[in-house]
Amino acid sequence: xxxxxxxxxxxxxxxxxxxxxxxxxxxxxxxxxxxxxxxxxxxxxxxxxxxxxxxxxxxxxxxxxxxxxxxxxxxxxxxxxxxxxxxxxxxxxxxxxxxxxxxxxxxxxxxxxx
Amino acid sequence: xxxxxxxxxxxxxxxxxxxxxxxxxxxxxxxxxxxxxxxxxxxxxxxxxxxxxxxxxxxxxxxxxxxxxxxxxxxxxxxxxxxxxxxxxxxxxxxxxxxxxxxxxxxxxxxxxxx
Numbered sequence: 001x002x003x004x005x006x007x008x009x010x011x012x013x014x015x016x017x018x019x020x021x022x023x024x025x026x027x028x029x030x031x032x033x034x035x036x037x038x039x040x041x042x043x044x045x046x047x048x049x050x051x052x053x054x055x056x057x058x059x060x061x062x063x064x065x066x067x068x069x070x071x072x073x074x075x076x077x078x079x080x081x082x083x084x085x086x087x088x089x090x091x092x093x094x095x096x097x098x099x100x101x102x103x104x105x106x107x108x109x110x111x112x113x114x
Numbered sequence: 115x116x117x118x119x120x121x122x123x124x125x126x127x128x129x130x131x132x133x134x135x136x137x138x139x140x141x142x143x144x145x146x147x148x149x150x151x152x153x154x155x156x157x158x159x160x161x162x163x164x165x166x167x168x169x170x171x172x173x174x175x176x177x178x179x180x181x182x183x184x185x186x187x188x189x190x191x192x193x194x195x196x197x198x199x200x201x202x203x204x205x206x207x208x209x210x211x212x213x214x215x216x217x218x219x220x221x222x223x224x225x226x227x228x229x
Contacts, residue, residue, distance in 0.1 A: 036220075043222050044157065045220070046217050102159065107154075
């Protein structure tokens with residue numbers, strides 16, 4: 001998702017359904033990508049990461065897909081639960097060898113409906 | 115201990131005040147970070163310390179002054195701030211910065227209001 005003015009893009013999903021959150025990045029040379037989850041009143045929390053030499057990585061209930069051709073990253077959450085309601089940020093590190101300059105994308109708010 | 119602890123949680127200050135934000139971690143991490151986050155926006159990198167030395171300064175105004183007294187502590191000294199500096203200030207730490215992929219662990223943030 002992209003940040004649009006003062007409003008975060010919002011994804012409403014029914015509890016138990018799968019969620020897909022999208023992120024476009026601009027730097028084709030980025031080495032490393034991370035998805036973070038931020039709940040209200042808390043700092044960002046690591047969900048899953050992926051290096052640029054991979055196109056898919058799976059965790060517990062989450063899958064990250066990387067399409068370097070179109071510079072697109074997505075996060076899939078299986079069987080979405082109320083506790084998944086949060087803002088999700090993709091983040092990238094342009095060049096690992098240049099230090100941890102982690103840069104965040106715009107964020108997408110996920111609202112889980114009971 | 116797998117946490118990054120930030121104090122205070124909330125801070126209200128006037129434009130002529132001098133205050134400090136504090137951050138502490140006991141995970142043995144050697145890199146520490148300050149990010150600024152405005153409402154409904156992503157966190158923006160301000161400073162990176164690697165092995166207690168400032169390695170990245172993202173052209174932050176001098177009214178923000180970071181300090182890393184030791185590998186577990188990171189401070190952000192504030193002086194003569196402007197109302198537009200009101201934001202959530204996030205501290206993070208990671209094992210290192212240049213050895214490869216390093217996941218940042220974030221604190222809950224210090225919410226700053228400048229009157």
